[in-house]
Amino acid sequence: MTSAPEHLDPALRVEALASLLAERGLVDEATVETFIKTYEQSVGPMNGAKVVAKAWTDPDYRARLLADGTAAIAELGFKGPQGEHIVVLENTPAVHHVVVCTLCSCYPWPVLGLPPSWYKDPAYRARVVREPRRVLSEFGLDLGDEVEIRVHDSSSEVRYMVLPERPAGTEGATQEELAALVTRDAMVGVAKVASP
Amino acid sequence: MTGPGGHSDTAYLLDSAGPAAPPRDNGELVFAAPWESRAFGLALALHDAGRIDWEDFRRSLVAVIDTWQAAHPDGEGWSYYECWLRSLELVVDSKGLVGAADLRARLDALASRPAGHDHGNDHGHDHE
Secondary structure (H helix, E strand, C coil): CCCCHHHCCHHHHHHHHHHHHHHCCCCCHHHHHHHHHHHHHHCCHHHHHHHHHHHHHCHHHHHHHHHCHHHHHHHCCCCCCCCCCEEEEECCCCEEEEEECCCCCCCCHHHHCCCCHHHHCHHHHHHHHHCHHHHHHHCCCCCCCCCEEEEEECCCCCEEEEECCCCCCCCCCCHHHHHCCCCHHHHHCCCCCCCC | CCCCCCCCCCHHHHHHHCCCCCCCCCCCCCCCCHHHHHHHHHHHHHHHCCCCCHHHHHHHHHHHHHHHHHHCCCCCCCCHHHHHHHHHHHHHHHCCCCCHHHHHHHHHHHHCCCCCCCCCCCCCCCCC
16 A cells, blocks of 8 residues: 555554654653643633633723733733733724634634634635625624624734623623633634623 | 535534534533544644644644645545644654654554454554
């Protein structure tokens, strides 16, 4: 058989690669497992939700977050790979931000975890740039024509996170209660945060 | 077909609220198969150990995705983690960590294992 490896079963290819890397002492199996567990269980959108809830209730924090996303996010203990240059975009009644990575899948891991499959999909990556209003509508988010939509292309230099609008009816809510309302989709900009 | 990549087909977008929805919270599935998580973990571990540069890996991933998309304009058969795995294979080869020929030989050895049998020429498999 001389077929290129990309035509072989990926599970077998991963096994072959992993066994060679382990034999050569290039990766430590425990480290691999730790990374997998971390991103499966500990790092996810609930981190970003805490950031958003704090920004909604603490104007000084909100200002710091918009001025230097990475630093303000690190204040809450969220840092790590893909979190070096996070820029936070604030949605308002007049301007709605939505995030994409047109080239691959750049995404702010420390606050949102790993990207969902639709974010990595070629269709989303191409279409949200060309016809954002329509794509958002397909996500169930119909924005009036008076709302300006800005599409932001994440890259290795900048990874974007959206600070959604605080929903009505949450005036007396605690940060914890607010964080429970915030979804991943709202922090990518394909949804709004619904009122409780 | 409602697979990803169908340009005017909106089903894949609506999937974000259906049973195939990607994770919203902690503890939900972020990988579709064990090999995906392993390919992910290997790349991070190699970077963590200083064996690969993340930007090299990302550039490779962008190129692999671009090549795939050019060859599959309808998006049929898209697999993000297959692109990820291919990028990883290319980067470890270019860094001289695991050459393509060595990988090929190991693949052939693994593929020729008797079904349901994990020994034979699989010397590398001595996990605790």
